[in-house]
Amino acid sequence: MAIDLTVLPAGPGGPDGLSIEAVALEDLGGEYVEVLTAGFGLPEDISRGFADITSGVAVAPDVTVSANLGRFDGQAIATSLLVAAGGVAGIYNVTTLAEYRGRGIGAALTVSALIEARSLGYRIGALQSSAMGYGVYQRLGFREYCRLRQFVWMPEA
Numbered sequence: 001m002a003i004d005l006t007v008l009p010a011g012p013g014g015p016d017g018l019s020i021e022a023v024a025l026e027d028l029g030g031e032y033v034e035v036l037t038a039g040f041g042l043p044e045d046i047s048r049g050f051a052d053i054t055s056g057v058a059v060a061p062d063v064t065v066s067a068n069l070g071r072f073d074g075q076a077i078a079t080s081l082l083v084a085a086g087g088v089a090g091i092y093n094v095t096t097l098a099e100y101r102g103r104g105i106g107a108a109l110t111v112s113a114l115i116e117a118r119s120l121g122y123r124i125g126a127l128q129s130s131a132m133g134y135g136v137y138q139r140l141g142f143r144e145y146c147r148l149r150q151f152v153w154m155p156e157a
Helices: 031-042 042-054 105-119 131-140
Strands: 002-004 019-022 065-073 076-086 088-096 124-126
Touching: 019 105, 019 124, 031 042, 031 076, 031 088, 065 105, 076 105, 088 105, 105 131
Parallel strands: 088 124
Antiparallel strands: 002 124, 019 065, 065 076, 076 088
16 A cells, blocks of 8 residues: 555544553563564564564664654653655554554554655655455555555464
């Protein structure tokens, strides 16, 4: 799905009590990865690997990688990640803990990352949506341009 960033609102929105803070790449192994793991229901091995990989990312001068952590009344409950390069702002890792879903929090973290990309001069935002997030992204103004299939081999233990 993709969106023209000129149609974004001025601010991220979201419910009262929501704050969005930047997380340094080297700090993604803390609360960020805990929320990411719980929000997506990831096995701990994968989440540890995510933290190891992202903390060592070397960013080129023409690439922006930034992570956001959403807090509701001070508690870490949502994540998003912006990877902006090559003229396109990619949105990744948008998740909200199950008990906080349906309040516009994931949408707010998505919009916050896209506003950052727009301030950097990007005009196009893109993401891959789960079935759960599809309607949220449509309401934000994203449109579907193609579908990708993912196949994951799960060998038996």
